[in-house]
Amino acid sequence: MDRPPGLSVRLKLTLSYAGFLMLAGAVLLAAGYFSLSRGAHPGVIFLVRSHADLLRNFAPTAAAVLLFLLVFGLLGGWFLAGRMLAPLTRITDATRTAATGSLAHRIGLPGRRDEFRELADAFDAMLARLEAHVAEQQRFAANASHELRTPLAITQTLLDVARSDPTRVNGELDDRLRAVNTRAIDLTEALLMLSRADRRSFLTEPVDLSLVAEEAAETLLPLAEERGVTIETSGDLTSTLGSPALLLQMATNLLHNAIVHNLPERGTVRVTSGMQADGMALTVENTGEPLSPHLVATLTEPFQRGSKRARTDHAGIGLGLAIVRSIAEAHDGTLTLTPRPTGGLCVTVRLPASPQRTDPVRT
Missing domain, CATH: 3.30.565.10 (Histidine kinase-like ATPase, C-terminal domain)
Known part of the structure; x- marks a missing residue:
């Protein structure tokens, strides 16, 4: 499916971390401002004559604190998001490798069990089953081709012999052709029965x-x-x-x-x-x-x-x-x-x- 480009998950997580940190800082600063404006803080360092003086003295400090929280939230969020999403990158690379037809690759994510490692282990197990299933289907196709080719080759040989030997008894040739044809029919019906059972269409x-x-x-x-x-x-x-x-x-x-x-x-x-x-x-x-x-x-x-x-x-x-x-x-x-x-x-x-x-x- 062709999708338009969007923001990466890492960037979204970074902005979420920074935004949450900014919101928490703003709430704390607002609480401090209202506390100072009522004169309830015992260690007030500002000379509170009016709300205008308080705002004039408090605003630069609040702006500096919010700026620091913004920069710290962006840098820290980007680093933490990268660390958290590193296993997902390995899983994505393994998925792209499997999409090219290479089923032998495994993620093998180390570490203790968490959501990402459970996902990686489940993906590795799925790849193992797919690889075994594909190998089995390839063997089955090769064997089926060989089994189907055998009666056809026998039929062709019998017909060639009959054409080159006009004195050959047709009754014997007819019996052998019927036997070979019966075997081919039985094989075809067995393959259809096997396919029907595998599809569970009954x-x-x-x-x-x-x-x-x-x-x-x-x-x-x-x-x-x-x-x-x-x-x-x-x-x-x-x-x-x-x-x-x-x-x-x-x-x-x-x-x-x-x-x-x-x-x-x-x-x-x-x-x-x-x-x-x-x-x-x-x-x-x-x-x-x-x-x-x-x-x-x-x-x-x-x-x-x-x-x-x-x-x-x-x-x-x-x-x-x-x-x-x-x-x-x-x-x-x-x-x-x-x-x-x-x-x-x-x-x-x-x-x-x-x-x-x-x-x-x-x-």
């Missing part, structure tokens, strides 16, 4: 997490039977306020991830829901290979599938847990991943409990 209503978990289990039961995985569900009524579609997608992603990344045979997935001290919780545990805490800490990153997790036809596109985290955060919840001592993963989503209500609410 209606909310009471949702029972136990019913959501059962619906997700029924949907993925054929996949679990195909891979020899047993799904066990249990839980009580756990009502939270949220989007039924997004919460169902969250539960589906958790169960799909637990089924796919499981033991080659006789694997187990346990789904429990219930009330805890801090709200409602949905927990999904699965058997599998041992996972290190370092690897588990990276699984919520977009397109992270885990270096030791098998890549199969159902391995997904690497956005499952990233979408779960975004949906949980969009519902003011948390996502916790813990490696199981015997192998596999324990994933817990904690959401705030909500009173029963029937009217949808826009978030």
Whole structure:
């Protein structure tokens, strides 16, 4: 915004200090004058014959005192205002540096806590979050570009091969193109789901997490039977306020991830829901290979599938847990991943409990 120039804060503070000092001096001089004019002061040095004589003798002294207070107030106020506003200057410089795109700069204001230091610390914390967010978005954009480029490159290769080999069976080419196109569609829908959760553009209503978990289990039961995985569900009524579609997608992603990344045979997935001290919780545990805490800490990153997790036809596109985290955060919840001592993963989503209500609410 283009604003007209005005007085600096330092000059305003200086004039305020000087004006206040002049006003205080004028009040004291006026009080002294009236005291002398009534002869109430025991140490009067002026010969008071009339008010005119008193004013003639008192005025030069009063003028000298006011002049001294004016000069002292301006100089002292300018110095004090500069000292008080020095931290603000550092904050302004840091803000201008951040406006140019450099988010690595920090104010680092020393000294004990006061209003300026709290402002500087809050600004440093904001810069740290922005820097981390920008870095995450850059990684996400690079990974998304790579993931989207892969099916397009495969499609182009298949078409080139088909053009150069007229005898190639079109049915085989059609099947492979359909598979690649399906993967590209799934990736695009997952990106749209992730964007929708991050924007929090959805209606909310009471949702029972136990019913959501059962619906997700029924949907993925054929996949679990195909891979020899047993799904066990249990839980009580756990009502939270949220989007039924997004919460169902969250539960589906958790169960799909637990089924796919499981033991080659006789694997187990346990789904429990219930009330805890801090709200409602949905927990999904699965058997599998041992996972290190370092690897588990990276699984919520977009397109992270885990270096030791098998890549199969159902391995997904690497956005499952990233979408779960975004949906949980969009519902003011948390996502916790813990490696199981015997192998596999324990994933817990904690959401705030909500009173029963029937009217949808826009978030």
